[in-house]
Amino acid sequence: MSGPTRDRLRPARLAVPDVLRTGAVGLRTRPVRALLSALGIAIGISAMVAVVGISSSSRADLDAQLETLGTNLLTAENGSTMFGDEASMPLAAEAMVDRIAPVDEVTAVGRIPDAGVYRTSKIPVAETNGLVTYAARAGLLDATGTEVASGTWLNDATAHYPAVVLGSLAAERLGIGSAGPDTQVVIDGRRFTVIGVLEPAELTPELDSAALVGWPVARDELGFDGHPTTLYARADEDHVEAVQSVLAATANPEAPNEVDVAQPSDALEAQQAADQALTSLLLGVGAVALLVGGIGVANTMVISVLERRAEIGLRRSLGATRGQVRTQFLTESLLLSLLGGVAGAAIGATVTLGYATTQSWETVVPAWTVLAGLGATVAIGGLAGLYPAIRASRLSPTEALAAP
C-alpha cells in the first residue's frame, strides 16, 4: 500500500455515456414536465423550419417553373402616345425585331378592337366577360411556352378559316370544357369553331382571357388592321438585357417611348420577393416562440435544482465535484432543449412535406435550417441551464443534505 499522503487525489472523469445518463435522470424521473418544457422549444423550432421549408419549396417550384419557361422572354407592348391615345407599332415591327442578332424568335399578337367573344348570338353585347380577341401568329405558343390543354393550335390552314383557340380563363368563362368541331363561339357576329383550349400561360397571363384567331382570318373577317399590339421575343440567354435595351427603338423606331418593354419572368420573381417579406415576419414569430420555449426550459431547470437538493447533496457525498454537478444540470438542460429541437425539426419538416404535397411542389427543407435550428436549441439549452447549473454546483453539501 502506498502512503496515503502521496496519493494525488485526482477526481475521476466521467465517461460520456455516464454524463448523458446522469443528465437524463431528471428527464426520466419527471417525464411529463420534461415533455412539456421540450414542447415549447419544439413549437419554436418547428415554426421556423416549416416557414423556411415552405418558402424554399415554393422558391424551388418557381425555379423549376422558370427553368422550363425560360427567363429570356421579352415583351414589347403598345404604350400610349403623348396625348394619351393608344400608340401603334408599325406593320414591319416583327420583321425589324427579328433582325436584332441575339433574338432567336419573335412572334406577335394584335388586339382586334371591339371584337367581343360570346357563347351564342343571343348574349347581350355588353356582357363581354372581359374577353379580348387577338390575331395570333403561329409561333405564339412556342415563344410563350404555353401548352394546349385540348384540341390543337392554329396552323397555316386554320389561320385562314373561322377557327379560334381559347385561353384557359376564356374557355372557363364561356363554359367550354374542351375543343371540338361542334363547339362554336360568336366573335363580332361571326361563328368561329373552337379548335383548341390552352393551359394557363404562366409567363403571359394576358393570353388566359384571350380568344386567339389566325392573322389572315382576322384581317379578312374581323377588320383587323394588321398592326401588332404585343411582340414576344425570345432572346439569347446571355444578351437578354442588351436586347431589352434596344427592343423599344427597334419595334417602333419613330416613337420608341410609346413602347412598353417588359420581362414577364420579372413579375414572378417580384411576387416571390413579396412572399419573402412575409417569410421574414413569420420567422420572427418563430424566433419569439423559441425564446419563450427557452425561458420555459430555464424555469424547469431552476425548479429542478430546488427540488433535487437532496440528490445533489447525496452526489456530493458520493464524491461528485462541483464541476460534475454543474455538468449534470447543464447536460439535463441541453438534453431537454435538444429533445425539443429534434422533435421540432421533424414536425417542421413534416408540415413542409404536407404543405408542399398539397401544392404539388417538390419538398425542400434546407439542411442549414435544420442545423441552424438545432444549433439554436443547443445555445438556448446552454443559456437556460447555465444559471441553474451554477446554483446547483454552489450548493453546500451539508445544506443540500439537510433538505427534505
Place this chain on the structure above:
Amino acid sequence: MIGSRGPEPMIELDDVRKDYAGGVQALAGVSVLIRRGELVGIVGPSGSGKSTMLHALGTLDRPTSGTVRVAGHEVGRLSDARLSALRSRYVGFVFQHFHLAAGRSAVDNVADGLLYTGQRIGERRRRAALALERVGLGHRMRHRPHELSGGEKQRVAIARATAGDPPLLLADEPTGALDSAAGAGVMALLRGLNRDGTTVVVITHDHDIADSLPRRIRLRDGRIVDDER
C-alpha cells in the same frame, strides 16, 4: 508493513471549531483521534453538534478553525475537486433517510454510488450486485425503493456506501427511521463491516445502541464530554 506498528490514524481532529452565522457555535474545539479499524459511536442530544461533527469527519464541511485529517490528508488544504476525490475513495455515507433515488432499482441505486470513482457501468453493476449480496439483499436487486421495507432500504444504502470498499463508513442515525428489529439488523451489518476492516463511525442519540459499541464519544454543546472504551 504498517500493521506491525499498530493501526494508523483514520481521522484526526485537532481543536476543530465550527461557527455558524448568527453566533451559533456548533463545535467548540473538538480534538479526537480515530484509528483504522475502530467502531465508534458519537452520542449526544440533538443540538449537541453530532451532525456538524459528522460533516467535518466526512469532509462535507470545512471547520471555521482547527485541522481535520482524513486518511492522512489535511482537509483544509484540499481544493473542492480533491476533497470530492477523497470522499469518492475513502468515505462512505449512510443517512437516516436513506436518500435512495425513487424509481430506480436497488442495483442501480448501489451502482450509482460508484459513479464518481470513474468505473465503467459494467464494473459498477457487478460490484453493486456483490455489495447487495453482502448486505443480504441478493434477492431484491431489481426492486425499487417503494417496494422495500425501511430496513431493506437502509441496507441498500449501506450497500451503496460500501460498494467501493471505502476504508471509512460514516452513518448518521442509521436506525433513526427504523423499528428496533430492523435497526438491530442494520447495526449487525455495520458490525460485520467493521469486523472485515472498515472503520465505522455511527452517530446516534439512542443510548442502547451507543452502549453496544466498543468506543463512545459523548458530545454536549459542541464539546466532547466523555470518550470511553
